[in-house]
Amino acid sequence: MATITEVAKLAGVSSATVSRVINNNVKVNDSTQKKVKDAMTKLGYRPNSIAQSLASNRSNSVGILVSELNGYYFGQMMAGIEAELRAAGKHVIITTGHSEEDKEKEGIEFLISRNCDAIILHVEAVSDDYLVNLCKGDMPVYLMSRSVEGLNENCISLNNKLGGYLATQAVIEQGHKNIAYIAGPQFKADSKDRLAGHIRALTANNIPFEDTLYFEGDFNETGGSEGLKYFIDNKRMFSALVCANDEMASGAITYAREKGFSLPEALSIIGFDNMNFTRHTYPKLTTIDNPVNLMGHMAAKLVLKNVYQYKNLSITHFFEPTLITRDSVTINS
Amino acid sequence: MATITEVAKLAGVSSATVSRVINNNVKVNDSTQKKVKDAMTKLGYRPNSIAQSLASNRSNSVGILVSELNGYYFGQMMAGIEAELRAAGKHVIITTGHSEEDKEKEGIEFLISRNCDAIILHVEAVSDDYLVNLCKGDMPVYLMSRSVEGLNENCISLNNKLGGYLATQAVIEQGHKNIAYIAGPQFKADSKDRLAGHIRALTANNIPFEDTLYFEGDFNETGGSEGLKYFIDNKRMFSALVCANDEMASGAITYAREKGFSLPEALSIIGFDNMNFTRHTYPKLTTIDNPVNLMGHMAAKLVLKNVYQYKNLSITHFFEPTLITRDSVTINS
DNA sequence: TTGTAGGCGTTATCAT
């Protein structure tokens, strides 16, 4: 690969001048500019961004840490961040944490050591303290789907409580009173918030929360089928089922059909997240939209504003989920 | 961030020695080693991988270019590559090409300029010539889901012809003789190969290929619904529908149900790719598994073997799709 | 407007 020096030699100028036309921040004579550009194309020159980064202490790339590279949720998030950043000429370096503390820390250190200009993290395993501490360092840090005390300015998160409320409220408005709930793992903040929203909706409608209509699932399809089985075995009557995410709702749908329920007449089911497969279920799943893609865009805007000095960007730190009405919830007759 | 020089000073040694303990490839006295390590932890030292890369001309990271960051297909691919590489202590730098020639080229140049040790590309828009030329450069290049004449050693691809054959054959074995086919965009090599497989299966069973049972879709759900509508409007009888991918199959399922078909009795439908949502459709979609995740692993193994000198890795360049039997294809009675 | 030269944080080649 040709270097800046070779270009300079061929163009008959100094390497500083070449550098100037590369970064075109300082005025260069049109004629010499042309000479340099000709030399660059003739040599197929391409600046070594590693060297640029070392010398300038800027890399024009922001690091992203997600739990997994596959999965609809992370895909939407990464795509949102990347689209926004790419439009600003910034690049993205992605690595994974696999929801394990060690790997998350290692991933963060990798991104830091790569001289990113900022990092955007979706971390689940590291502690709030660790994050607070991390934010004291030189590297600008932004957090997705997590709100940490004292770091609100760096966080982008979803109002899960509202989402939980909306889901149950939607079902209640169709006349349902006996409503089963399959929660997510309660060690996750998201799950807890969604449950809190559910309970608030019940309370607001004078419906008591009952243990026999509560089941803690695992956010996977099996959680949905196991939960529904649990309720059926309990012989407790219910006409609607609220699931804390779409996967569990799908598992419940499959199990319900196996048990001979006709859907949605015999049982209304609502999910949460609006993952892409919810369009494909039968009946099409009514659910709560989780605007991860938008949140990704917003996280990117946050770094554009704070790190790259794009002043006129308005930032939303908290996102509101919305109800997506499809076919899986029907009126309770 | 502390530098190697500061560590050296604190430990009372030269920076060269510190470098040696970092890379522990050269013998260092236990005692001095300890001094250095103490100094490193005391300063919270972390090598600047940018500087390492510049000096050593190795980055321990491989670049990946995919068309999109979201989507099941690319998610599986990226996850496969990353898992394999991570296990070997290598990192991954991901960027996107959005199926557009300019963006693909720009992404490739970004990865090259980042001093990756190798790059793995899933490109759709750049020409074979461009790739052949690219491979002549210093950067080791590997290609996913694409086979380019003369570059076979650098390609990992799926036997789409076989997949197309398997799909139609599966349907034929259930007694179907009137089989409609919704193809993918015929400018894509994958689509063409799948269609070729379909025709081979027909021929092998003495079933003529008929224009009235052929429709070219767009690989999206709309392609499935439009295709099915086309066939129905044509009033041509058929008992089975083969779709060149799962999205179109899902679109067809939805449209069929709207038209009052009872599935799968009135119409057998088969997809291609085995995307994750196929478990959620009703009936559950019979399809052809496309082992992208495995192929990702294999691409990573290829770079481990060729670039990082892991000699004992056996490489498979061509992958075979397999039939996934679920509920959407039934016997023709 | 352009050139000179020092520095970014490491690695790697010589010596010692």
Add this chain to the structure above:
DNA sequence: ATGATAACGCCTACAA
């Protein structure tokens, strides 16, 4: 086994 000291490719005062 350890220490000096050139690279690595580029940026950026400072000078001219």
